[in-house]
Ligand code: HEC
């Protein structure tokens with residue numbers, strides 16, 4: 593009897609999910625077009641993208657019930673309008689406390705070689721990363737510390753929210769909720785956030801490699817691309833070995849880039865940040881920066897980024913950790929590229945071509961909750 597009713601619930605939820613698809617037409621997560629030149633994918637075999645699981649992930653990502661006091665969802669700090677990052681240097685968590693580092697943009701997280709996450713790579717998979725903010729005392733507050741509720745309390749809370757039952761049944765075949773399922777679903781939703789509709793992509797699709805000039809680029813953009821790609825001994829700025837076009841993912845083997853500060857604490861150092869989000873979508877289509885850059889949010893313009901790499905400081909405390917690619921040949925000093933003002937402008941122009949448009953507005957990555965806090969497909973789920 594129980595089996596029959598589970599089968600029935602599954603069929604029913606599949607029917608409802610199908611209706612959601614018909615209604616919004618925007619729920620293709622698993623079969624999005626990926627350009628042929630994109631050749632890295634960190635999706636594990638046991639969490640291949642699936643539209644129903646990613647849909648559950650979308651609801652979890654935007655659900656404020658995932659915080660201890662119902663005020664914060666993942667999307668508070670990872671905002672669609674800011675390329676799933678935050679315009680604030682540090683983000684506010686449940687108890688008005690601030691995060692230690694700047695919130696990372698979540699764009700093309702799937703398309704990278706690295707399988708470790710956070711600026712300092714402390715999460716060993718995207719799946720295990722996703723529930724760390726929920727368990728964090730400051731971020732979402734299910735820490736079990738100092739009287740805060742435990743993760744078990746979150747599971748109980750969500751199990752009593754009506755819309756999770758049909759979503760879970762559609763995604764996993766039964767209504768059981770667990771930390772593992774939350775991780776699978778959130779990781780799928782994050783991996784689904786892809787941005788390949790930039791000016792760069794339109795040019796890249798027309799050529800065989802990144803070295804040749806792109807037909808759709810201005811002379812300045814092509815010069816910026818050349819500087820980005822080329823090593824220092826060929827009069828380049830040598831960004832490519834660490835931020836690898838055409839994906840612009842970080843080289844998993846790099847050490848730090850000379851940004852060693854701690855936001856809000858000028859006396860402290862933080863040397864272990866070896867990961868960067870993709871360099872895509874640094875800038876919003878309207879030209880504003882998608883939040884300050886680097887783990888400490890210390891650089892507030894692309895010009896400041898280029899100035900940093902033009903003359904990289906080598907602080908004594910960082911003597912072992914500054915990556916050798918950013919040093920002089922004898923390793924004694926930080927690199928001094930001596931870029932001209934035009935070369936700096938060219939690099940900025942090139943980085944600005946890496947911005948897409950869809951991720952900022954596409955409904956599949958937008959909140960599924962309406963102004964009243966009701967799930968937009970709530971009526972279909974009843
Ligand atoms: C209070 C703000 C805040 C909330 C809420 C929050 N995050 Fe984050 N997120 C951050 C910050 C800050 C970082 C960088 C932290 C670090 O590296 O120490 C980050 C990093 C990440 C990363 C790493 C990205 C990468 O490329 O390595 C992922 C993935 C992520 N968050 C997903 C989530 C998910 C999923 C949720 C909801 C369950 C969430 N975040 C909730 C602030 C937040």
Ligand code: HEC
Pocket residue numbers: 697711820829830831832833834835846847848849851852865866867868869870871874884885886887888897898901915916917918939
């Ligand atoms: C040795 C490797 C290395 C090289 C070379 C390098 N970077 Fe980086 N880059 C990093 C690392 C690591 C970070 C993250 C640093 C942090 O926040 O602590 C980063 C961060 C960035 C960011 C900020 C990303 C964000 O989301 O906040 C930008 C922009 C950037 N780099 C651009 C460039 C450009 C342009 C060049 C060439 C002029 C370059 N990088 C050369 C390693 C490198």
